Amino acid sequence: MIKTLRQYLPILDWGARYDRNALSNDLIAAVIVTIMLIPQSLAYALLAGLPPEAGIYASIVPIMLYSVFGTSRALAVGPVAVVSLLTASAVGQVADAGTAGYAIAALTLALLSGVFLLVLGLFRLGFLANFLSHPVIAGFITASGLLIAASQLKHIFGIEAGGHTLVETLISLGEHIGDLNVITLIIGVAATGFLFWVRKGLKPLLRKMGLGPRMADVVTKAGPVAAVVVTTLLAWGFSLDARGVSIVGSVPQSLPPFTMPGLGLDLIRQLAVPAVLISIIGFVESVSVAQTLAAKKRQRIDPNQELIGLGAANIGAAFTGGYPVTGGFARSVVNFDAGAETPAAGAFTAVGLAIAAVALTPLVYFLPKATLAATIVVAVLSLVDLSILKKTWRYSRSDFAAVAATIVLTLVLGVEIGVASGVILSIVLHLYKTSQPHVAEVGLVPGTQHFRNVNRHAVETDPTLLTLRPDESLYFVNARFLEDLVSDRIARDREVRNVVLMCSAMNDIDYSALESLEALNHRLTDLGIGFHLSEVKGPVMDKLKGTHFTQEMNGQVYLAQYDAWRALARDQAARAAE
């Protein structure tokens, strides 16, 4: 019982061994992460189409719940770029940004997503995330990065625009470009340039100036905070809001409020599919970060328990003014690098953000939205990696097709259709590959008991004996292929009197394949041809025993292919006498 409880509440495990040393490491990590998260949370809320405080709220209770139920020691849960984009896309279809209905729908989305993750976790269905292949994920992240960057241009230009696909967004920008606000544009471009420089040029400079690598890293991470502080002071000092520069404005000073997600059936029906998509994409991002970080310390995470942790976090977000969250890459790496030892670091971060929500929100009143947009653009453009196209093209055309389709369809038709098409395409291409497995015709290597492909080796064969070795499990997608192959082969070659299926590479035979083998047996029986199996693996033979097929089979099951050869090859008797 205690074992089960500990499985579901990993906090009981690490909490029991918590000491002063872990505490101080966790506290230091929490301070660093909190400073980084304040502008990031505001920015992602903006990206999701929500008021800025939603980003802060989404980082408080969800982090705490994850630290109770999650298994990763370093994962930092909260709003992330891709999930914010997906939220904007999904909620934008049921309500207009800025309305109360929009915020409520975002809560509903978080709730649905949380419940879905929780159910997957309780039923241990985490393997479903594997249906997203790496090429699809890479293509999706790259296309999302471009979409997100494009969506932020309106804040940098200081204009109103919309659109959920790249084309829509660009057209909308073009239509409103006349309303351009020059001061906003200057702030936006300067902030973007500065942040790019911080990312690429600052760290080498600091190192050259004699700073230690750790310290250089921390200063670099503080770049967005500097941009926020400077542009806020400018906006305040010159009253830029009066000159048409959009600023964040008043953000309520409060702890996360208790909120109630919309529970209308219609709303739930409209958001169900996006919630599933957000859950799976969020889970995949989160679990790969968590696994990478855990492996560095020879720790392990439990993907199904991660589902429960993320589910709890999202349900928490739904009732405390947030929106869908997941484990973010950037923040988790910072947390890990800053020395976080246990999920308590996350809880301390939450406390830091709660203090910020109560005390610091007036300070961001004059923060220009263009600055937040700049932090988003710089963050997401680092996700864009078109080299995946070249890499997959070289390695495998079907993987390339999956990447290319995902990128193009995400950009042109939107995130949901893009991902769904990518997943379906990679599954279909995989099934296509296994639908035409390699089937070797084999013969005896002279002087041995080994059988090899007749096309690659000098082997003995017998014109009346056809031996085929399919290099794949037989299942419904390729069952008919083998049936056709054998039928074609014996239709062309009238000397064949016996067919042997060498099953050494067959890990499974499903019911469709069994019926194909039955059909094959009937056809061969009609033609007076013997049908035999050899080298059937133990578990497969266990399944076959007692089926119609083995009862009706006109031939034998030989343990070794060599036994089949000795029994069936025409010239064996003669050769034995030699």
Added chain:
Amino acid sequence: MIKTLRQYLPILDWGARYDRNALSNDLIAAVIVTIMLIPQSLAYALLAGLPPEAGIYASIVPIMLYSVFGTSRALAVGPVAVVSLLTASAVGQVADAGTAGYAIAALTLALLSGVFLLVLGLFRLGFLANFLSHPVIAGFITASGLLIAASQLKHIFGIEAGGHTLVETLISLGEHIGDLNVITLIIGVAATGFLFWVRKGLKPLLRKMGLGPRMADVVTKAGPVAAVVVTTLLAWGFSLDARGVSIVGSVPQSLPPFTMPGLGLDLIRQLAVPAVLISIIGFVESVSVAQTLAAKKRQRIDPNQELIGLGAANIGAAFTGGYPVTGGFARSVVNFDAGAETPAAGAFTAVGLAIAAVALTPLVYFLPKATLAATIVVAVLSLVDLSILKKTWRYSRSDFAAVAATIVLTLVLGVEIGVASGVILSIVLHLYKTSQPHVAEVGLVPGTQHFRNVNRHAVETDPTLLTLRPDESLYFVNARFLEDLVSDRIARDREVRNVVLMCSAMNDIDYSALESLEALNHRLTDLGIGFHLSEVKGPVMDKLKGTHFTQEMNGQVYLAQYDAWRALARDQAARAAE
């Protein structure tokens, strides 16, 4: 060039060698099939919700076109039960049965289906049909049989009723049961009983009376014709139509008319998905019949050319007053048994039906619809085979799940959702099975160079060397599984210094798996653990060469696992010195 033309026009192949003997065999077969098809065509048109002549028309031009483009020597193309049901379900959603719009929508459905089949054939995409597993097909056919039988009860009771699912149909029957026509019921029940008896009891009786097996067969097949003749005479003699018995009524005396399918975008959009479904199901039914019959004579069919033949047949049906057609099981078997040698038999059948359409339609004026319903009920109930549930349950739970889901969902939610769910479920279950492949930890069989599973054999192992053999190709669905397995294993066992992946059972490594291997290499490198491969198959090694992974791998690729053992096992040096 002539080769290509012959591929696309199989008629050039068999036509060149056509002789008097083939002609007489084909003519005899055509006469028998024509007699069988007249009532059947009328009945299936009724099932599809169309006027009776549509069934005859759908058997004329389509058969002729198939005989030009098809590759099967015995396949008889025309309306079949399941496709008629699917037509009723699809067209019923866009128009009311009996209206002109309904008939036009059926033409559109045939056109879409024909174009889709043609495209699949030209692009050689016939393998897509393999995604329908045998359990899904069996479940679907059984459920369809029950649905069709239920849908015909209204004709046997002589009432009006509707519904596309079993529940809807039964409720609708219950609501109208008060309008029951007793004479209709007597005719319907008597015809059904008679036809069942013909199927089960007549043939043994005839054999007992001394008839030859072939003749007994032909007489049995004529049973429906007898039922038609007798009940038509009764209806005529007693003017049963005046007593409320529904009769076929006047059928135009004409050759198939030229008709124009509806081409409105809205109509096409609504019928596109059903057309795809009808095409694939029709193709699967047709191709399995054709293959079975071809194999009996060591002939072969070309599935992609079959798509072209069936596509042409459906396009023909669309322009000549028909509806979607395919190669039917019953009619093809009769054609084959009656001695048809070439597709010319089909063309002669078409001529026979054309004569019937012009000359014989007045004779069916008094044919009670209840008789046609009886022939349908008896035909489709022979398709119902619930034993598939027991068989799959015994053989494999995942195949059972696919059958059960298909049957239940087809009955409860309708044919389209039923089949789609079955297909998706069997693909997901298959992917699930391969998502957790068998991975053996292997050791050296003492005194040999062979490596076997440590759990099944007494083998030598080395605590610093972990050798794993995954019994499956690595691809996106199982890539993470292996990554986790290795990570977990080395997190538990701190003695391990080297990991070898023995790749003897790996037929492919896709890009996702490649990235998983890279990630694994990074993790192991971080931990100071060597990562090696052994026994990589040639084609897989060709792909791996020149990738980041092989360049960055911290260990070696060994040709044989024994080489890896000699190089990496800790005690090898000591042992060699002994």
